[in-house]
Amino acid sequence: MLQGFIVLMACWLAGEVLVNLLALSLPGSVAGMLILLAVALGRRGVGKPTAEVGGVLLSHLALLFVPAGVGLMEHGRLFAEEGLGMLAVLVLSTAVTMAVTAVTLKWLLARRKAES
Secondary structure: OHHHHHHHHHHHHHHHHHHHHHOOOOOHHHHHHHHHHHHHHHHOOOOHHHHHHHHHHHHOHHHHOHHHHHHHHHOHHHHHHHHHHHHHHHHHHHHHHHHHHHHHHHHHHHHHHHHO
């Protein structure tokens, strides 16, 4: 399990370094996820230890939203003033995320079918 955690942290750290070196306007964690995706595609999977750690982290995902919820409560006035615009951005970004996920899944399934 430690090996899987090290893989995840190495991808995150590589993403942070890459973003800082190239001065990208992208969060380092997102770059790290893209690096992990590239590794997974190149190796045809992330490996059992990394998958196990990912499962554990996903099972506790709700705990990671607590700080964000506290932040929302502290900035209630801001949401009263800008809430409609934020809601529009949230709905649009969710729709784009769902569309990109669907296209990616379709591509991955076609690739798997072609390989077998």
